[in-house]
Amino acid sequence: LSSHFPAGAPRVLTLANQKGGVGKTTTAINLGTALAAIGESVLIVDLDPQGNASTGLGIDHRARRLSTYDVLVGEATLAETIHETAVPRLHLAPSTMDLLGVELEIASERDRAFRLRDAVRALHEGATADRRYTYVLVDCPPSLNLLTINAMTAANAIVVPLQCEFFALEGLSQLLKTVEQVRGSLNPNLSIHGVVLTMFDPRNNLSGQVVADVRQFMGDKVYDTMIPRNVRVSEAPSHGKPVLLYDLKCNGSQAYLRLASEVIQRERTLRAA
Numbered sequence: 001l002s003s004h005f006p007a008g009a010p011r012v013l014t015l016a017n018q019k020g021g022v023g024k025t026t027t028a029i030n031l032g033t034a035l036a037a038i039g040e041s042v043l044i045v046d047l048d049p050q051g052n053a054s055t056g057l058g059i060d061h062r063a064r065r066l067s068t069y070d071v072l073v074g075e076a077t078l079a080e081t082i083h084e085t086a087v088p089r090l091h092l093a094p095s096t097m098d099l100l101g102v103e104l105e106i107a108s109e110r111d112r113a114f115r116l117r118d119a120v121r122a123l124h125e126g127a128t129a130d131r132r133y134t135y136v137l138v139d140c141p142p143s144l145n146l147l148t149i150n151a152m153t154a155a156n157a158i159v160v161p162l163q164c165e166f167f168a169l170e171g172l173s174q175l176l177k178t179v180e181q182v183r184g185s186l187n188p189n190l191s192i193h194g195v196v197l198t199m200f201d202p203r204n205n206l207s208g209q210v211v212a213d214v215r216q217f218m219g220d221k222v223y224d225t226m227i228p229r230n231v232r233v234s235e236a237p238s239h240g241k242p243v244l245l246y247d248l249k250c251n252g253s254q255a256y257l258r259l260a261s262e263v264i265q266r267e268r269t270l271r272a273a
């Protein structure tokens, strides 16, 4: 399959939810892998000081000589931080713990909320063929701090992973409010791309109830594809691999492939609109 954005700028999708453990990083890695598997060129930007996306894609701490920290403080270009991964067409800009200090370091800079946006623009403008991406996926920390604001300011749209658990909707209105605020001030074109339900367990009645509630609240923003709770998905990062490389046939891998098709389908609809 050829890309549907041949000459344009990359589509920047930010994975955000201020709750930890809901599947942001897992979705960044595996949606990214699935998009690459069907022909897109994908850059994952790790904006979480924990660096789980970097580790999960097999990029060793010692190899992270330059990271998204250096980009945000203006000491490196995004292009200089990029690593290839075991997945063809999937690249990564890694993070380090240094990101914990970035908020204070750039707090008084006028462009502090635009650092990532400008870095992605510069990457695109200076891009050589092997650094031309159709999708940039930004993995956020579990908070609504300046890192997440940078990720929202850089984005075309937000993908919200929601775990199928009792408190799934708690905090969602705060997240949506933040998206509204960013749209109202920093990034007028920002939209919600979709809500992806993660760790769905069909044997658990509560999971079904949560799905019904979220669909009622968010309507057709919720992707049809739900990511099942699947042990292979949780094992893969410790092997430094996306689950699609670790076990392509498992339910988790197949769900992420369907999600990728759905994301592309939504992009086509958005572009036609």
Ligand code: ADP
Binding pocket: 019, 020, 021, 022, 023, 024, 025, 026, 027, 052, 142, 198, 199, 200, 227, 228, 229, 230, 231, 233, 234, 235, 237, 252
């Ligand atoms: P976040 O980035 O939002 O903090 P993670 O993606 O790191 O969340 O996921 C939290 C934990 O849940 C991780 O240990 C991850 O391996 C596990 N996990 C995520 N998705 C699934 C899934 N579909 N099935 C089983 N475990 C999952």
Ligand code: MG
Binding pocket: 024, 025, 026, 048, 052, 140
């Ligand atoms: Mg994470």
